[in-house]
Amino acid sequence: MRRICHGDGGPPDVMQLHNSPIPAIQSHEVLIRVAYAGVNRPDVLQRSGSYPPPADASPGLGLEVSGTIVQVGCEVQDWQVGDAVCALTNGGGYAQYVAAPAGQVLPVPPGVSMLEAAALPENYITVWSNMVERGRLTQNERFLVHGGSSGIGLTAIQIAKALGATVYTTVGNAQKANACERAGADAAINYREQDFVQVLLELTRGQGVNLILDMVGGDYIARNIASLALEGRLVQIAFLQGSKVEVDWLTLMTRRLSYTGSTLRPRSATDKARTVAALRQEVWPLLSQGQVRPVIHQVFELADVAEAHRLMESSSHIGKIMLSVPQD
Structure with a gap:
């Protein structure tokens, strides 16, 4: 099969097509003939050498795919050869074939294309596990997600809106603001022109928001804390502007705030499978009904x-960046 190799890492041009053996699956895995693969920020970080994969994961790039199952392990009961699926992989998705644990595989929802399905696993699992399971977002709460025009951001906006929350986001230009508002955001704040803390306090009549999903870090941490309502929650999923900052934590105590975070890739297979099952039950019907939908920027x-x-x-995209994988 053909797959992308990135050698010892470096700039984008280190990635090259290579011929490699088709992966041998373990008893709890399925083998997927890949149709499309999603491009995610962790792929970029791994390629550059700043985000090495876990020791038990594939060294290859690519964390989500869609395609057709062509082989099932002897312990797998829920999937059959020929099933159209999407999957959260443990790496190696930039290839014609990839092995994936059966518990991290999901059916392609009715009415969703194979291209759209490949855009689901990484973002939807990340958002659901952090916004709902960890962040405990509920109906009628006020929610802020930074980077609203990213794949994560647009996913969070749509799911939060479907759950009945009031949704705010930050963006870098008017085009991205329009995209977020079309996705359901109640307000998109241009962080280049406005102080999001001040705008949020005005929009919420001084109350602040109940939950923030942040991938920025840096000086946003203190500003996030200033934006939270009484007993608000801040969930960190990345640190694009750095993780080492000086913060006055007094507000954490006086307003009874919670600050937590997580990363997806190092979680156990059991943990991931639990979130995948919840996603299939709670969000897959929303996809079939058209209430939420991945936004594809370019293939x-x-x-x-x-x-x-x-x-x-470049961060100039709106939504997901995808790879089409040839089968010849």
């Missing part, structure tokens, strides 16, 4: 993966 051929990574690094 690249697998051989053009370097261009896809350059686009990701």
Whole structure:
């Protein structure tokens, strides 16, 4: 099969197509013939050498795919050869075939294309596990997600709105603001022109928001804390502007705030499977009904993966960047 290799890491051009053996699956895994693969920020970080995969994971890039099951392990009961699926992989998704644990596989929802399905696993699992399971977002709460035009941001906006929350987000320009508002955001704040803390306090009549999902870090941490309502929650999923900051934590005590966070890739297979099952029960019906939908920005051929990574690094995209994987 053909797959993308990135050697010892570096700039986007280190990624090249190579011929490799088709993966041998373990008893609890399925083998998927890949149709599309999603491009995610962790892929970019791994390729650059700053985010090594766990010791028990594939060294290859690619954390989510869609395709068709062509082989099932002897312990797998819920999937059959020929099933159209999408999956959260443990790496190696930039390839014609990839092995995935059966507990991290999901059916392609009715009415959802194979391309759209490949855009679901990484973002939807990340958002659900952090916004709902960890952040405990409920109906009628006020929610802020930073980076609203990213794949994560647009997913969070749609699911939060479907859950009955009032949704705010931050963006860098008017085009991204319009995209977020079309996705359901009640207000999109241009962080280049406005102080999001002040705007949020005005929009919420001084109360603040109940939950913030943040991937920025840096000086946003203190500003997030200032934006939270009494007993608000801040969930950190990345640190694009750094994780080492000085913060006055007194507000954490006086307003009884909670600050937590998580990363997806190092979680156990059992833990991931539990979130995947919840997602299938709670969110897959919303996809079938059209209440939530992935936003696809651009599709690249697998051989053009370097261009896809350059686009990701530019942060000029709105929604998901995808790879089309040839079968010949």
